[in-house]
Amino acid sequence: MRIVVIGAGIVGAACAHVLTSAGFDVTVLERGAVAGGTSSSCEGNLLVSDKTPGPELDLAVLAATRWPQVAGELKDQLGDTFPSLEYEPKGGLVVAYTATAADALLTFAETQRQAGVEAQTMTPREALRLEPHLSPRIATGVYYPGDAQVQPTVAVEALLASARMAGARVRTRERVIGAMRDATGARIVGVRTDRGHYPADAVVNAAGPWAGEVATLLGAPVPVLPRFGMVLVTPRMPHRVFHKVYDADYVGATQSGDADLQTSAVVESTAAGTVLIGSSRQRVGFDDRLRARVISEIAAKAIALFPFLEHTMVMRTYGGFRPYMPDHLPVIGPDHRVSPLYHVTGHEGAGIGLSLVSADILLAQLSQTTAPLDPAPFALDRASLAPHLKEAA
Amino acid sequence: MTASAVPPAHDAIRPRPATEVEIQFEGRTYGGVLGQSIAGILLANDVLDWRTTSARQSPRGLFCGIGVCFDCVVTVDGIPDVRACQRRARGGEHVERQHFSLPTMRGH
Numbered sequence: 001m002r003i004v005v006i007g008a009g010i011v012g013a014a015c016a017h018v019l020t021s022a023g024f025d026v027t028v029l030e031r032g033a034v035a036g037g038t039s040s041s042c043e044g045n046l047l048v049s050d051k052t053p054g055p056e057l058d059l060a061v062l063a064a065t066r067w068p069q070v071a072g073e074l075k076d077q078l079g080d081t082f083p084s085l086e087y088e089p090k091g092g093l094v095v096a097y098t099a100t101a102a103d104a105l106l107t108f109a110e111t112q113r114q115a116g117v118e119a120q121t122m123t124p125r126e127a128l129r130l131e132p133h134l135s136p137r138i139a140t141g142v143y144y145p146g147d148a149q150v151q152p153t154v155a156v157e158a159l160l161a162s163a164r165m166a167g168a169r170v171r172t173r174e175r176v177i178g179a180m181r182d183a184t185g186a187r188i189v190g191v192r193t194d195r196g197h198y199p200a201d202a203v204v205n206a207a208g209p210w211a212g213e214v215a216t217l218l219g220a221p222v223p224v225l226p227r228f229g230m231v232l233v234t235p236r237m238p239h240r241v242f243h244k245v246y247d248a249d250y251v252g253a254t255q256s257g258d259a260d261l262q263t264s265a266v267v268e269s270t271a272a273g274t275v276l277i278g279s280s281r282q283r284v285g286f287d288d289r290l291r292a293r294v295i296s297e298i299a300a301k302a303i304a305l306f307p308f309l310e311h312t313m314v315m316r317t318y319g320g321f322r323p324y325m326p327d328h329l330p331v332i333g334p335d336h337r338v339s340p341l342y343h344v345t346g347h348e349g350a351g352i353g354l355s356l357v358s359a360d361i362l363l364a365q366l367s368q369t370t371a372p373l374d375p376a377p378f379a380l381d382r383a384s385l386a387p388h389l390k391e392a393a
Numbered sequence: 394m395t396a397s398a399v400p401p402a403h404d405a406i407r408p409r410p411a412t413e414v415e416i417q418f419e420g421r422t423y424g425g426v427l428g429q430s431i432a433g434i435l436l437a438n439d440v441l442d443w444r445t446t447s448a449r450q451s452p453r454g455l456f457c458g459i460g461v462c463f464d465c466v467v468t469v470d471g472i473p474d475v476r477a478c479q480r481r482a483r484g485g486e487h488v489e490r491q492h493f494s495l496p497t498m499r500g501h
Contacts, residue, residue, distance in 0.1 A: 235463055235474040236447060238493050273447060273493055313474045315463050 004029060004191050004200040006176050006214050009039040010152060011344050012206035013159035014355035018363050020166035027198055031175040035156035038208045041320025043231060043276050044152040046353040049092040049144035050251050053115035055377035056329060062372055063357045064146045070356055074158045083154045086271040092147030092244040093130055095138040102140040105248040109142040118145050133240045133308050147244050149268060152352045179218045188341055202340040202366060209321035211345035220338040223388040224346050226321035230280045230294050233316040236273030240308060244268045247305055261294060265301035277302045290319055322348045327384035329377060332358045333365055336381045343380060414484030425482055432465055432477035443467050443477060445492035467491050
């Protein structure tokens with residue numbers, strides 16, 4: 001079965017890897033470079049801690065077991081000369097500064113515990129034992145051992161390298177311009193690009209924030225919107241941040257639909273020794289200009305979390321678009337209007353983490369086997385998306 | 394590499410004698426002129442590297458020279474991550490080679 005995957009970011013790469021491993025004939029089409037969009041302008045979060053109990057948390061819990069397995073397989077397959085995925089099961093620490101915020105955080109953590117997430121409540125003293133450089137002004141913390149991190153661009157390249165070894169083709173700098181259709185015009189039989197035709201038995205739209213544009217080209221609009229996020233990078237330094245550490249505002253920001261700017265401190269070290277400091281969310285269309293106000297707001301919140309950062313330089317800042325769905329759930333599965341088209345997109349800031357399990361669900365749908373979890377909540381024709389779908393069309 | 398300073402009489406931008414300054418690096422004193430970058434002084438004194446990489450212990454010195462790449466960072470008077478290509482010498486600076494060993498992740 002020939003599959004065309006549109007998009008060579010983490011989701012497209014995960015789909016290519018999972019589908020070729022299962023014996024599908026896969027071609028990946030990418031208009032830019034591999035990992036040239038969202039996947040190279042994010043932080044590589046594999047988080048369970050920021051997910052509200054429900055379908056997305058179920059996905060994240062499954063993803064947390066899938067990453068170490070795939071990281072190990074890729075290492076075995078690609079060898080030691082391939083750059084490391086930097087998969088770090090380092091755990092996440094969420095902190096609140098005020099009694100009100102602490103109550104909200106602890107209530108939230110309790111709902112996650114009931115959903116099967118390991119979440120340990122920490123006194124300030126216990127939190128400071130985990131993170132000695134943390135501000136002593138925190139009121140409470142919750143530690144999530146299930147949070148992890150990966151180097152996202154290496155992860156994309158590794159998944160694609162593995163897919164290529166299994167026969168997949170990856171065509172970059174090739175733009176999809178439309179669908180090939182059968183004689184009736186009702187059915188998609190492949191895609192057309194600016195360089196040729198690719199007949200396919202199924203087409204997978206994994207174009208991230210640009211999936212809306214791709215879906216429209218294929219005659220099946222999807223309400224994916226870009227949400228812009230910025231990250232600050234320090235020079236490398238001796239390690240002083242040992243987990244993913246963030247303030248409890250982050251959960252509110254990820255769940256919000258507000259177009260206005262929202263920032264919260266998300267701080268973590270990388271294997272190279274740099275510290276990544278996020279995060280922001282802002283709906284500004286595809287305007288990718290960096291904004292000084294956002295940078296200073298993120299920096300101020302990060303300094304509140306880790307006071308030593310006040311004396312640290314910012315070496316770089318970068319920003320990227322997150323694929324945002326109006327009802328905060330990714331779309332994974334067939335398009336009910338145009339066949340055989342599948343969408344795997346809309347993961348917003350969780351795409352790195354959720355890519356593999358999303359690809360697993362897609363594989364189950366394409367091979368008509370049982371998915372690792374119920375895909376119904378992620379279906380394009382779900383009720384919560386209906387008004388937005390109508391608007392997009 | 395040798396320094397080839399423009400004679401003050403022919404310097405259209407600053408037609409007066411330059412003030413000489415000295416900086417310290419790894420136990421030695423190097424001379425330059427006031428306002429010259431630390432990288433400029435070191436290079437003019439045949440010092441080509443002033444940082445050691447974390448993973449491979451490789452020498453690093455000037456790369457982009459315009460403040461973008463952060464390859465040339467040094468510790469100046471105790472402050473780390475100073476870009477040698479951007480910091481102008483005032484004289485008397487203690488410049489130290491920067492080297493951090495790769496951090497060990499402390500997973501739980």
